[in-house]
Amino acid sequence: MTEKFSLNVNGETHSFEADPDMPLLYALRNDLGLNNPHFGCGLAQCGACTVQLDGQPTRSCITPVSAVGDGKITTLAGLGTPDKPHPLQTAYVEEQVPQCGYCINGWIMTAAAFLRDNKKPTDKQIKDALSGLKCRCGTHVAILRAVKRAAAMMG
Amino acid sequence: MNKAITRMERLASFSRRSFVKTSGALVVSIGAPVTFEFARADDAATAAAMSVTVKPALTPDQLSSYIAVNADGTISAFFGKMDMGQGLFVAVGQIVAEELDVPFDRVNVFMGDTATSVNQGGASGSTGLQEGGKQMRVAAAEARRVLVAMAADKLGMPAEQLTVTDGVVHAASDAAKKVSYAELIGGRYFNIHLDWNGKYGNPLYAPGKAQPKDPKTHTIVGQPIKRQDIAPKVFAQQDFCTDIKVPGMVHGRMIRPAIAGAVPVKVDDSSIKDIPSAKAVWNQGFLGVVADSEWDAIKASQQLKVEWSDAKPPFPDRAALYDHIRKTASRRREVEGKQAGNVDDAFKTAARVIAAEYEWPFQSHASMGPACSLVDIKDGHVTCWSGSQKPHFVCAGLAAILQVPEDNVHVIWTPGPGSYGRNDADDAAMDAAVLAKAVGKPVRVQYMRNQGTGWDPKGPASVHQVRAALDASGNVIAYDFLSKAFSRVDVDTNGSKPYDTLAGQMLGANLKSGDGFGIPAESYEFANKRTAWEVIPALLDRASPLRTSHLRDPVGPQIHFASESFMDEVAAALNMDAIEFRLRYVRDPRDIAVIKAAAEKANWQSRPSPRKDQTGDKVSGRGIAYAQRNGTRVAMIAEVDIDRRSGKISVRKFTVAHDCGQIINPDGLRMTIEGNVVQGISRTLWEEVKFDNKNVTSVDWLSYPILDITETPEQIDVVLINHPEIVPSGAGEPSSRPVAAAIANAVFDATGVRIRRVPFAPDYVKAALS
Numbered sequence: 001m002t003e004k005f006s007l008n009v010n011g012e013t014h015s016f017e018a019d020p021d022m023p024l025l026y027a028l029r030n031d032l033g034l035n036n037p038h039f040g041c042g043l044a045q046c047g048a049c050t051v052q053l054d055g056q057p058t059r060s061c062i063t064p065v066s067a068v069g070d071g072k073i074t075t076l077a078g079l080g081t082p083d084k085p086h087p088l089q090t091a092y093v094e095e096q097v098p099q100c101g102y103c104i105n106g107w108i109m110t111a112a113a114f115l116r117d118n119k120k121p122t123d124k125q126i127k128d129a130l131s132g133l134k135c136r137c138g139t140h141v142a143i144l145r146a147v148k149r150a151a152a153m154m155g
Numbered sequence: 156m157n158k159a160i161t162r163m164e165r166l167a168s169f170s171r172r173s174f175v176k177t178s179g180a181l182v183v184s185i186g187a188p189v190t191f192e193f194a195r196a197d198d199a200a201t202a203a204a205m206s207v208t209v210k211p212a213l214t215p216d217q218l219s220s221y222i223a224v225n226a227d228g229t230i231s232a233f234f235g236k237m238d239m240g241q242g243l244f245v246a247v248g249q250i251v252a253e254e255l256d257v258p259f260d261r262v263n264v265f266m267g268d269t270a271t272s273v274n275q276g277g278a279s280g281s282t283g284l285q286e287g288g289k290q291m292r293v294a295a296a297e298a299r300r301v302l303v304a305m306a307a308d309k310l311g312m313p314a315e316q317l318t319v320t321d322g323v324v325h326a327a328s329d330a331a332k333k334v335s336y337a338e339l340i341g342g343r344y345f346n347i348h349l350d351w352n353g354k355y356g357n358p359l360y361a362p363g364k365a366q367p368k369d370p371k372t373h374t375i376v377g378q379p380i381k382r383q384d385i386a387p388k389v390f391a392q393q394d395f396c397t398d399i400k401v402p403g404m405v406h407g408r409m410i411r412p413a414i415a416g417a418v419p420v421k422v423d424d425s426s427i428k429d430i431p432s433a434k435a436v437w438n439q440g441f442l443g444v445v446a447d448s449e450w451d452a453i454k455a456s457q458q459l460k461v462e463w464s465d466a467k468p469p470f471p472d473r474a475a476l477y478d479h480i481r482k483t484a485s486r487r488r489e490v491e492g493k494q495a496g497n498v499d500d501a502f503k504t505a506a507r508v509i510a511a512e513y514e515w516p517f518q519s520h521a522s523m524g525p526a527c528s529l530v531d532i533k534d535g536h537v538t539c540w541s542g543s544q545k546p547h548f549v550c551a552g553l554a555a556i557l558q559v560p561e562d563n564v565h566v567i568w569t570p571g572p573g574s575y576g577r578n579d580a581d582d583a584a585m586d587a588a589v590l591a592k593a594v595g596k597p598v599r600v601q602y603m604r605n606q607g608t609g610w611d612p613k614g615p616a617s618v619h620q621v622r623a624a625l626d627a628s629g630n631v632i633a634y635d636f637l638s639k640a641f642s643r644v645d646v647d648t649n650g651s652k653p654y655d656t657l658a659g660q661m662l663g664a665n666l667k668s669g670d671g672f673g674i675p676a677e678s679y680e681f682a683n684k685r686t687a688w689e690v691i692p693a694l695l696d697r698a699s700p701l702r703t704s705h706l707r708d709p710v711g712p713q714i715h716f717a718s719e720s721f722m723d724e725v726a727a728a729l730n731m732d733a734i735e736f737r738l739r740y741v742r743d744p745r746d747i748a749v750i751k752a753a754a755e756k757a758n759w760q761s762r763p764s765p766r767k768d769q770t771g772d773k774v775s776g777r778g779i780a781y782a783q784r785n786g787t788r789v790a791m792i793a794e795v796d797i798d799r800r801s802g803k804i805s806v807r808k809f810t811v812a813h814d815c816g817q818i819i820n821p822d823g824l825r826m827t828i829e830g831n832v833v834q835g836i837s838r839t840l841w842e843e844v845k846f847d848n849k850n851v852t853s854v855d856w857l858s859y860p861i862l863d864i865t866e867t868p869e870q871i872d873v874v875l876i877n878h879p880e881i882v883p884s885g886a887g888e889p890s891s892r893p894v895a896a897a898i899a900n901a902v903f904d905a906t907g908v909r910i911r912r913v914p915f916a917p918d919y920v921k922a923a924l925s
Binding site: 038 | 242246384388393395398453522524570571573576822826829830833835837843856857862864865869
């Protein structure tokens with residue numbers, strides 16, 4: 001049985017019908033037509049589907065669409081734009097971080113929330129905050145360079 | 156931004172061109188039947204005959220198959236290989252810009268679309284520049300030669316008196332006498348015949364009459380130009396193959412058996428009748444579902460009631476895997492490489508023999524996302540979006556399984572969710588095709604995580620038996636290296652044949668498993684030397700989750716874990732410094748140079764291993780390993796910390812010296828090496844396909860863990876050795892292969908304990924240390 005839902009994503013409201021048990025990821029990708037975030041595991045183990053829900057990094061692949069309510073969703077596309085980039089996006093371009101790039105939502109959306117709440121973090125704090133996220137291409141060293149660069153930009 | 160995106164876009168408007176050879180002329184047809192004739196322009200060509208208004212056939216012997224000058228003066232380079240995330244297209248763009256004398260940002264590289272590029276082998280064997288770049292270089296050089304000849308005609312001057320600056324041909328003595336590339340040919344096509352060697356794939360080579368530039372004159376090649384695909388990825392503007400949608404598309408999911416080898420004997424369609432639009436597609440062993448929405452397809456795949464055949468569990472106890480390899484009769488044995496002397500006789504005279512065995516598990520590609528493909532069949536014409544590394548081969552596979560002419564199949568490579576060899580992408584394309592044909596609609600298939608990790612083709616498990624004979628003075632007089640393993644090509648490295656894909660195998664294709672492995676690549680000179688491999692049959696011959704194929708640097712990490720660990724064992728047995736020992740026997744000057752460069756950068760202090768100055772639970776060590784790979788040389792030094800109580804290894808620092816001949820883009824190369832090293836550490840410390848007697852049981856990131864960011868080295872120092880005079884060899888894989896041995900040697904240095912089995916997971920290391 002489908003129900004009507006209304007989601008606030010990147011500042012815009014979208015209405016659609018869906019199975020309440022359907023994970024948010026499929027609503028974002030298919031019902032709202034946002035080709036981002038990505039399906040990586042469907043198990044909250046990798047981070048490829050990460051969005052921010054009311055500012056908190058959230059794995060959309062296991063979050064039922066019915067659990068979102070009137071929470072505000074921000075995706076990578078809503079974090080910043082080429083004209084108004086988030087410092088992490090600037091740093092990612094500067095450091096040329098991604099290889100395949102499929103994992104990118106997890107790292108940036110998680111790091112953005114972390115850097116917002118933690119000024120001048122240590123290397124260990126950054127690593128601990130990002131622990132559990134997956135990158136299969138092995139760009140971890142570049143990710144750390146970029147997060148540190150963004151941390152410096154954010155003061 | 157916009158410019159960045161256009162560089163990666165596909166020329167979707169191109170339709171596949173077909174041609175037939177008639178008496179002395181080519182008849183070319185494009186979409187609507189436009190037909191004309193022209194003579195080949197390779198003999199005493201006039202400038203007018205060098206270009207045509209309709210693109211010649213997309214064949215390897217036509218310059219237009221690689222290079223086009225557009226009306227706005229930009230250059231399109233059509234590349235039959237593709238970038239898996241290391242920025243290959245930037246390097247290719249640099250090569251093309253260099254040879255054509257145009258600014259780099261005027262070149263757009265289009266990759267891996269079977270309608271716009273010839274089969275240059277796809278992403279394969281680190282040959283993007285070694286083979287693919289080589290071809291693009293001669294094609295671009297020939298394009299420049301032709302353009303200068305056309306300009307000579309137009310300006311009424313000898314070609315020798317002309318030069319090119321930023322895409323404008325002008326008199327060397329008078330810049331006012333000029334004509335631009337765009338004016339000469341913009342919007343038209345080269346009509347130039349190349350001297351094609353008749354081969355497709357990696358060995359394809361089709362030079363023209365032009366000589367490429369002397370590397371000493373390069374100004375664009377060698378520059379650290381940044382990638383243009385980063386920003387689109389960072390701003391969520393990059394479409395992956397998972398993101399492609401077409402009108403009328405439905406979603407598919409595949410259903411795999413719980414016991415490998417079982418096939419459906421009864422499928423209960425009524426079990427999914429409550430899901431709107433859901434439908435099962437069942438043919439022999441092939442079973443999938445489709446539904447209008449992705450979530451419905453997923454639910455249907457979980458809900459469908461299936462009765463499976465009573466298959467006998469096909470696999471041995473995992474603890475017995477390496478014994479199985481040792482005991483099973485080999486299907487093929489090959490002695491390869493540079494052999495010397497008589498090894499067996501030399502061992503009879505040995506004063507001392509050192510022998511060891513090393514073991515490497517099955518490993519999974521475990522790409523970041525499970526594979527996805529979309530197939531649309533209309534009026535006998537097939538369009539497929541795939542992340543496969545080898546779209547031209549996928550084209551052949553789809554033609555075969557759908558029984559349509561290959562010319563009716565168009566495969567559009569679109570970046571996939573990570574790719575490190577023959578992963579699950581080729582299987583997904585075939586599954587999508589079978590489903591699309593069955594339901595008469597475009598079908599997008601994405602596997603679920605447990606299928607991506609559980610059912611991708613695996614890197615082969617292996618046992619390596621190594622021995623050395625020493626004389627009374629401690630000289631190595633004989634070396635004997637044997638790998639015994641599952642084949643690297645149980646299923647082939649591309650999806651061009653249905654029998655190499657899951658769909659083909661489940662639909663009853665006659666099987667044709669290949670045999671292949673490899674030998675160490677180094678330049679150790681011993682008076683008597685033998686390097687050999689043997690392969691054994693697969694554990695299950697059809698539709699096996701343990702079928703084996705190419706995983707990044709296929710069999711390189713396995714072999715060099717053994718060979719370079721063993722060199723350390725011999726050095727330690729002789730109480731010699733590990734580098735000093737290697738340099739006694741390594742003969743190739745470039746090999747010696749990378750070893751010395753790594754040692755210098757890491758401030759290597761000469762002493763034997765293991766260290767004897769450490770007490771307590773936390774100990775540290777350093778280890779070196781080196782290898783060649785198809786012309787590239789890599790030496791690397793690992794520095795590790797080990798907690799003896801937990802068995803946890805922390806790789807603190809890596810130092811890499813890398814020589815791949817001429818460096819096209821040093822920044823891209825550096826990042827490629829970093830990725831190789833980190834992925835190599837992951838494979839060494841954590842990665843092992845687990846299975847029980849029924850099936851693979853490592854099916855997600857918990858059961859198939861990879862390196863976490865908290866375990867990443869703090870520092871990876873890279874020394875790039877540039878040889879502009881040596882044509883580039885590969886970089887996509889060589890720095891994967893010495894990683895495991897460098898770590899193993901560092902662990903030995905720290906603890907005095909030799910770890911001879913990958914992965915070095917804490918429990919295993921702890922047991923080994925106690």
